[in-house]
Structures are given as structure tokens and as C-alpha cells.
Amino acid sequence: MRGGLWLSETGGILRTWLLTKAWLLPLLLILGFAFSFAIPYYGLLDPYVQLILMYIGINIILALSLNLVNGYMGEFSVGHAGFMSIGAYISSILTVKVFSASSAAWLFPVAVIAGGAGAALLGLLVAIPSFRTRGDYLAIVTLAFNMIVKSVLENIDAVGGARGFLGMSKLTTLPLVFCWTVLSVWLIRNFIYSNYGRGVLAIREDEIAGELMSVNTRQVKLLAFTISSFFAGVAGGLFAHVLQFINPRMFDIVKSTDMLIMVYLGGIGSIGGSILGATIYTFLLEILRPLGIWRMVIMPLTLVLLMIFRPRGIMGLREFAWFLPKTARTNRLAQLRKEGEEWRS
Amino acid sequence: MIYFLQQALNALQLGSIYALIALGYTMVYGILTMINFAHGDFFMVGAFICFVVVTFLQLPFLPALILSMAGVTILGVIVERIAYKPLRQAPRVSAIITALGVGIFLENFTLALNPYPKHIPALIANLNWTFGGLTISSLQCTIVVLSVVLMIVLHLIVKYTKVGMAMRAISWDKNVVPLMGVPVNTVISITFAIGSGLGGAAGMMYGMAYPVIDPYMGIMVGWKAFISAVVGGIGNIRGAMVGGYILGATEIMVAAFFPSTYRDFVAFSLLIVLLIFRPYGIFGKPRIQKV
Numbered sequence: 001m002r003g004g005l006w007l008s009e010t011g012g013i014l015r016t017w018l019l020t021k022a023w024l025l026p027l028l029l030i031l032g033f034a035f036s037f038a039i040p041y042y043g044l045l046d047p048y049v050q051l052i053l054m055y056i057g058i059n060i061i062l063a064l065s066l067n068l069v070n071g072y073m074g075e076f077s078v079g080h081a082g083f084m085s086i087g088a089y090i091s092s093i094l095t096v097k098v099f100s101a102s103s104a105a106w107l108f109p110v111a112v113i114a115g116g117a118g119a120a121l122l123g124l125l126v127a128i129p130s131f132r133t134r135g136d137y138l139a140i141v142t143l144a145f146n147m148i149v150k151s152v153l154e155n156i157d158a159v160g161g162a163r164g165f166l167g168m169s170k171l172t173t174l175p176l177v178f179c180w181t182v183l184s185v186w187l188i189r190n191f192i193y194s195n196y197g198r199g200v201l202a203i204r205e206d207e208i209a210g211e212l213m214s215v216n217t218r219q220v221k222l223l224a225f226t227i228s229s230f231f232a233g234v235a236g237g238l239f240a241h242v243l244q245f246i247n248p249r250m251f252d253i254v255k256s257t258d259m260l261i262m263v264y265l266g267g268i269g270s271i272g273g274s275i276l277g278a279t280i281y282t283f284l285l286e287i288l289r290p291l292g293i294w295r296m297v298i299m300p301l302t303l304v305l306l307m308i309f310r311p312r313g314i315m316g317l318r319e320f321a322w323f324l325p326k327t328a329r330t331n332r333l334a335q336l337r338k339e340g341e342e343w344r345s
Numbered sequence: 346m347i348y349f350l351q352q353a354l355n356a357l358q359l360g361s362i363y364a365l366i367a368l369g370y371t372m373v374y375g376i377l378t379m380i381n382f383a384h385g386d387f388f389m390v391g392a393f394i395c396f397v398v399v400t401f402l403q404l405p406f407l408p409a410l411i412l413s414m415a416g417v418t419i420l421g422v423i424v425e426r427i428a429y430k431p432l433r434q435a436p437r438v439s440a441i442i443t444a445l446g447v448g449i450f451l452e453n454f455t456l457a458l459n460p461y462p463k464h465i466p467a468l469i470a471n472l473n474w475t476f477g478g479l480t481i482s483s484l485q486c487t488i489v490v491l492s493v494v495l496m497i498v499l500h501l502i503v504k505y506t507k508v509g510m511a512m513r514a515i516s517w518d519k520n521v522v523p524l525m526g527v528p529v530n531t532v533i534s535i536t537f538a539i540g541s542g543l544g545g546a547a548g549m550m551y552g553m554a555y556p557v558i559d560p561y562m563g564i565m566v567g568w569k570a571f572i573s574a575v576v577g578g579i580g581n582i583r584g585a586m587v588g589g590y591i592l593g594a595t596e597i598m599v600a601a602f603f604p605s606t607y608r609d610f611v612a613f614s615l616l617i618v619l620l621i622f623r624p625y626g627i628f629g630k631p632r633i634q635k636v
Contacts, residue, residue, distance in 0.1 A: 076438060129621050136380065137624060140575050143568065144613040151610035162606075253568060257445055264442045293460070296453035303446040304428055311435035 025322050029182060036178035050174055052286050054242050057177035058235050059278035061184045063262040064271065065231035070260070071268030072192060073224050074204030076139040079146030080232045080259050085251030086122055086149065087115035087233025088240035089159060095241070096167045108171040112180070112237035119233025120226045122149075127225040131218060146256055153248040164247025172241040180238060184231050189271055191227060193325045200224050204269070261303055267313030272320035277313065347478040348601070356597035357590070358485050358554060361492035364589025365547035366570035367577070368499065369540030371585035374574070375516040376536050377433075379440045383424060383448035385567015387541045391417045391548025392558045393455055396463050406468045410491075413549040414542040421541025422534050430530070448563070455560040462559040465552040488550045495546060496586055499539065503582060508535055516580065569596075572616050578629025587627060 039045050045053075062084065069077045094111040095104045104111075122145075130141040154162040191197050199220040202210030211217050240246045258281075266277020284302075288295035306313070321329060366388050373381045394416040398409045428447050432440045472483040503509035511532045514522045523529050551566065552558045573592040577584025592612060599611040623629075 070438070076441070129617070132621075132624055136579070137620070139380070140572070141617060141620065144572065144616050147568070147609055148613045148617075151607070151613070155604075155606050155610070253564065257449065260442060260445065264438070268438070293453060293457045297450060297457055300446040300448075300450035300453070304443050304450065307435075307439050307443040307446065308428065308431045311432060311439035 032182075033175065033178060036175040040174050051242070052282065054172060054174060054177045054238075056279050056282045057181040058238050058242070059262060059282050060181050060275050061231055061235040061238070062259050063266065063274040063278040064184060064188050065228045065235065066259045067263045067266075067268065067271075067274045068188060068192070068200070068224055068228040068231075070263055071270070071274075072197070072204060073200045073221065075221075075225075076136065077142045077225075077228075078139050078253070078256050078260065079142030079144075080229070081251040081253070081255035082142070082146035082149040083119040083123055083229040083232035084236035084239065084255070085153065085246070085248065086119040087112075087236030088246050088251070089115075089153065089165065089236075090118040090233070091115035091237030092165055092168050092240045092246060093159065095169075095171060096165075101169075104169065105171055108176075108241070112234055115237035116230040116233035119236065120230035123229025123232075124222060124226045126229075127222050131221045131225075143253070146251075146253055150248045150252050160247070162248060164245060166245040168241050168244045170241065170244055172238050177238060177242075180234065184234065185271060185275070188227070188231065189323050191224075192271070196220055196223055201269075261299075264313050265303065265306065267315030267317070269317050270313075270315040270319050271323045272318075273313055273315030276315060280314075350479050352597050352601040353594070354479075354481060354485055356594040358488050358593075359597055360590035360593025361489050362547045362551050362554075362566075362589075363570045363573045363593050364586045365492055365495065365543045365550075366567065367574040367585035367589045368496070368582065369544045370571050370574040371577070371579055371582060372512075372536050372540045375580040375582070376512060376533060377429075377440075378580075379429070379437065380444065380571070381429075381540075382441060382444040382567075382571075383451060384540070384544055385563035385565075385570065386448045386451040387417050387421055387544040387563075388548040388551070388567060388570075389455065389558070389560060389563030390420055390451060391545030392465070392552035392562070393459075393463070393548075393560075394545070395549040395552055396465050396558060399466060399468060409468060410546060410549055414545045417545025417548070418538045418542040421537045421544075425534060425537040448567075452560050452563065459560075462557045464556060465549075465558060468553055484554060488554060491546070491550065495543060499543065499582070502539070508532060512536055569612070572613070576616060576619055576626055578626025581626070581628045584626055584628035 035044075039050060039053075062080070065083075066077065066080050069075050069080075091108075091111040091114060094114055095108060099107050099111070126141060126145050130138045153159065159165045192200070199210065199215040199217070202213065202215050203217055203220060207217055236251075262277040262281045263274060264277070265281055266275070267273030285295065285299065288298060291298065310316075321332065324332065366384065369384045369387070370381060373379060373384070391413045395409050395413040398404050398412050404412070424447055428443050429440055432443060469483055469487055474481050474483075503512060511522070511527045512535075514525075514527060515529060515532060519529075548563075551562075569592060570589065573588035574585045575588070576591055577586070577588030579585075595612050595615055596608050599605075600608045603611070620626075
């Protein structure tokens with residue numbers, strides 16, 4: 001057992017170190033930002049790897065947005081690809097048809113935000129009838145919503161119908177994806193540790209008890225769902241401008257399933273989990289590409305095994321120290337120190 | 346009018362298939378309160394077993410039906426034992442995600458084994474009877490009659506056998522029933538067996554009625570059958586049957602009188618509207634939440 005003890009002790013030391021070194025996070029962010037500029041500029045990595053990095057960033061935003069509803073709030077949305085498609089279409093229409101070619105690059109963030117806002121508005125519309133009862137109700141309504149959006153987009157000829165919509169220039173770049181990802185993580189993290197966020201957690205744990213503690217559950221639910229769909233829309237806007245081509249079939253229930261897998265792989269109710277889940281999932285899919293169709297046999301099998309042996313995903317309900325608020329961090333530190341002293345004595 | 350009646354017949358045919366699949370969803374939900382998202386893919390496997398059996402073994406209709414149903418039944422029980430049983434105590438969502446995983450696995454495994462869409466050869470003589478302009482094919486007759494027979498058998502099992510009684514008891518109260526000496530795991534396995542068997546039969550009939558089968562066909566049909574189960578009130582067997590026919594009728598009628606691309610849009614909008622007014626479906630009863 002000596003080895004096990006050593007391992008847990010090093011784990012403790014590492015965690016203590018991370019907890020005390022809060023200044024490391026901004027440093028890493030600045031480094032990451034610098035690299036995200038340097039990589040495309042000096043061609044440090046090949047374009048294919050850069051592309052995958054961008055997908056990872058986009059998937060992190062997607063997984064986080066879904067985690068807010070499915071993980072933190074404990075509801076079950078299965079149609080987030082619908083919101084993603086709204087964001088993708090609105091931002092693409094803006095950059096292609098509304099903005100002039102010269103200004104499109106500068107106004108791209110506006111287009112992405114507009115896409116997110118459109119998705120948020122629809123999210124609110126979906127949420128108002130679906131939170132009337134609890135349980136699987138939201139799952140069914142979001143599922144239907146996903147299919148309705150796909151069906152409607154296929155019938156609008158102005159955006160290409162089933163053939164899809166193209167003509168976007170490649171406006172999504174690595175630094176941009178990096179910024180959006182960091183921004184989304186930061187905003188969602190702050191929301192979760194805000195008063196409203198506590199309300200969201202209360203809904204997951206026990207809605208009735210939450211209501212008795214004067215959480216306005218209906219309002220909090222609507223707010224969380226709207227925010228979640230906003231970020232799904234943002235991810236959709238970024239995604240459309242990486243691929244430069246979108247069609248309604250890309251955003252069907254299969255895409256929603258992908259998002260669900262990322263969230264539950266990483267672990268529900270954990271920002272670190274979503275980041276890990278999205279990264280690992282995207283990465284694994286690329287690594288296994290040489291296997292052809294068999295990779296799509298192995299991936300779900302891995303997921304099933306993971307769910308059987310670790311039903312709460314990789315992170316479970318735990319969280320990276322960096323994302324915890326200050327008081328929780330100091331409490332955790334104190335606890336770790338105490339545990340360390342117990343080991344040593 | 347003739348056109349309408351003709352479409353009504355088509356609706357009956359599609360509705361029968363939806364109803365059979367919806368029964369699988371609703372039975373599992375009634376007992377485990379779990380949405381078995383792999384069920385649409387059980388349906389697909391049923392069609393493929395039928396294809397294999399008919400093409401390579403040259404079997405006629407009835408043995409093919411029995412083999413398809415038996416094959417999917419075994420698959421359902423195995424999946425339940427391996428993938429769902431260990432998660433009985435886990436959070437509900439883990440089981441749902443596992444079901445999604447099993448579904449994707451089945452789709453892609455089938456795709457890896459045979460990459461091209463397949464066609465099931467005609468199994469029953471193609472006869473057409475005409476009544477005053479209305480044409481009924483032998484295939485339509487077979488599908489509707491067989492589905493109704495299967496549903497009646499299911500109804501008899503649930504209503505008049507001991508296993509059926511145990512099923513109803515478990516869906517009534519999961520915690521007390523084991524104390525009464527009911528072997529819960531066996532009953533759950535039997536439920537999965539029956540539900541998957543019905544799905545397999547539906548798969549075979551779908552393969553006979555519509556020309557092409559491919560590994561992804563279970564996704565859309567499965568989701569739609571799930572929606573019919575919800576429309577009827579999930580967990581309710583009568584509801585699933587009625588819901589299946591309602592959805593089938595809506596889809597066929599929309600496709601008959603509007604551009605067919607609006608089919609899904611109208612079907613799903615109908616679902617949302619219905620759920621706004623009857624959140625628990627047509628036959629569902631609201632569960633009272635106790636504090």
C-alpha cells in the first residue's frame with residue numbers, strides 16, 4: 001500500500017500547489033493566447049492540427065453550454081444542436097449577405113453574438129412551455145424542437161434549403177476561437193458561482209426545497225436555459241465559419257448526441273469535466289480516424305463501458321481548483337493540509 | 346374521397362409500425378422509468394436479421410418473422426443484462442446515455458458489417474384487391490392484421506398472466522414489489538424481451554413495406570415512435586398504440602395534402618402543441634410529487 005499512499009500524497013501536494021498558485025492561471029492564459037497567435041502566423045503546427053484545435057475550442061463551448069442545463073440544472077435537453085444551427089445560420093447570413101466583404105472580418109464577433117442572441121431568443125421560446133412540468137418533458141420538447149428547426153431550414157429556399165448554405169469566408173481563426181472559449185468558460189463559471197447559479201444547483205438537488213428557500217425556480221430555469229442556448233448559438237456561428245459550409249443535416253439529432261456524449265464523458269456539473277470531455281472526445285475521434293468506420297464502433301463502446309464503470313464521467317461532480325471561487329479554494333486548501341498532516345503523523 | 350381513403354390505409358400501415366415500436370419504449374419506461382434510446386436500433390436489427398434470413402437461407406414469411414423476433418428478443422435481453430443492469434442504481438441519466446451509446450454502437454456495427462443499403466425481397470405474393478376504386482394490397486393487410494394480432498397478444502399477456510401482473514405491479518411501486526417475492530430482474534428481462542420482439546417484428550414489416558433498409562433507418566423511425574409513445578402518455582400501453590396511429594395518420598395526411606418536406610415539421614409541431622395542453626399525453630396520468 002506504500003505506493004498508493006505515495007501517489008495520493010503527491011496528488012495532495014500537487015493539488016495544494018495548484019491551489020496556492022492562483023497566479024498561474026492568468027499566466028497560462030496569456031501563454032495560450034500568444035501561442036494561438038503564433039501557431040497560425042509562423043505555421044508551427046500543420047493546418048490539420050490547427051483545425052482540430054479549433055474544433056476542440058468550439059466543442060468546449062458546446063459541452064459547457066449543455067452542461068449548464070443537463071449537469072448543473074439536472075434537466076435533460078437533447079436538442080442543443082438546434083440552437084447551434086440557429087447561431088450558425090444567423091451569423092452566416094449576416095457575414096455573407098448583410099455585411100460588406102471588407103467589413104465582414106471586423107464585424108464577425110457581432111455576427112457571432114447576433115447568432116447567439118437569436119439562439120437565446122428561441123431558447124427562451126422553447127423553455128417557456130417546457131418547464132411547466134419536470135422530468136422528461138424538456139427532453140421531448142427539445143428533441144421535437146431540434147427536428148422542427150432542421151425541417152424548417154430545409155424548407156427555406158433563401159438559405160439554400162436542404163442543399164445547405166455556403167459562401168462564408170474562413171473568419172474563424174485560432175486566436176478568435178481561443179478568446180471565445182476562454183470568454184465562455186469565464187462567463188459560465190461566473191454564472192454558476194453567482195446567486196442565480198446557486199439557484200440552478202438548488203433546482204438540481206431538490207426543486208421543492210429550493211423553492212421553499214425562496215429560489216424563483218421558474219425564472220432561474222428560464223435564465224439558465226437561455227444562457228445555455230446563447231452559447232450553443234455562439235459555438236454554431238464559430239463552427240459555420242470554420243467549415244465555410246453548413247446544411248441542416250449537420251445539426252440533427254446525431255450532433256446533439258455528440259454533445260451529450262462530451263458532457264457525460266467529462267462529468268456532469270463540472271466545468272473541468274466539460275473541458276476534458278470535449279477535448280478527449282474530439283481528440284480520440286481524430287486519432288481513431290485511420291480505423292474508418294470501426295472508430296464509430298469503438299467510441300460508443302468506450303462510452304458504454306465508461307458509464308458502467310464510472311457512471312458520473314471522468315470528473316464526477318469534482319472541479320478543477322482554478323474554477324472554484326476563492327472561499328471554496330481556501331477551504332479546500334485547509335482540508336488538504338489537514339489530510340497531509342494526518343498522513344505524516 | 347377515394348384518395349383520402351387510400352391515404353388512410355397507408356396511415357394505418359405506418360401507424361401499426363409506429364405503434365409496435367412505441368410499445369417497446371413505453372413498456373420499458375413503465376417499468377424502469379428509463380428511456381431506452383437504443384430501441385430504434387433494435388428495430389433496425391430486426392429488419393437486417395430478416396434480410397439475412399430471407400436472402401441467405403431462403404426462408405418463407407412465417408419462419409423469417411419468428412427468427413427476426415427471436416433474434417431481436419435475444420439482443421434486447423443481452424443488452425439489458427450487460428449494459429443497463431449494472432446501472433440500475435446509478436443516476437437515471439447515465440442509463441439514458443448508455444442507451445444512446447448502445448444505439449450508436451448497433452448502427453455503426455451493422456454499417457461496418459454491410460456498408461450498402463439492402464433490399465428485402467418480396468416475401469408474400471403481391472395481390473391487390475379493389476373495392477370501388479380503393480386498392481388494398483396483401484402486404485398492407487398482412488402488416489395491419491399482424492400488428493393488431495401482436496398487440497392483442499400483448500394486451501392478454503399484460504392483463505391476464507402472472508408475468509403481466511408482476512409488470513403492472515412493478516410500474517405501480519418499484520420498492521414494495523420485490524418484498525412480495527416477485528423476481529424483479531426476471532420480470533424486467535421479460536419486459537425487454539417482449540418489447541424488443543415487437544420492435545423486431547416492426548423492423549421486418551418496415552423492411553417489407555418500404556424498399557430500402559440501411560443501418561441508420563432506426564434513428565428517425567425510433568425517435569418518431571418515441572414521440573408517439575409520448576403523445577399517448579409514456580408508460581401507458583394503450584397510449585402507445587393510439588399514439589402510433591395518430592402519428593402515422595398525421596404524417597401520411599400531411600404528406601398527402603402538403604409538400605412532403607413539411608411532414609416532420611407538422612408532426613413535431615403537433616407534438617409540442619399537444620404537450621402544452623396535455624403535458625402527460627393522452628392517456629397519461631399526472632404523477633403527484635410528494636415532498
